[in-house]
Amino acid sequence: MTEELRKHRLKRLHMRSMRRGIKEMDLILSAYAARHLADMDGDALDTYDALLNENDQDLYRWVTGQEPAPQQFSALIADISQTLQRQN
Structure with a gap:
């Protein structure tokens, strides 16, 4: 399999951020992606890619602080939450 070009x-990640199952996550993740994806290194992109495979209802509860995020996503969720708070 060939390695996917960074661009x-x-x-792809930006489009997946915009086309979620619930509108709230469309808005939250598309804003985050627009601000941060270009600056992420390969490991951070891997984590973000894995996060996009999670259920939107779970993601929403994690981002809004209703439930703690799993350890592998906790730093990323905290960063997304900070971005959300700066928007409001």
Whole structure:
């Protein structure tokens, strides 16, 4: 399998951030992606990619602090939450 080009990966992740199951996560993740994806290194992009495979209802509860995020996503969720708070 060939390695996905960085520009294609960024585009794919941005599109997946915009087209979620619930509108709230569309708004939250598309804003986060627009601000941060281009600056992420490969490991951070891997974590973000894995996060996008999670259920939207779970993601929403984690981002809004209703439930703690799993350890592997806790730093990323905290960063997304900070971005959300700065928007409001």
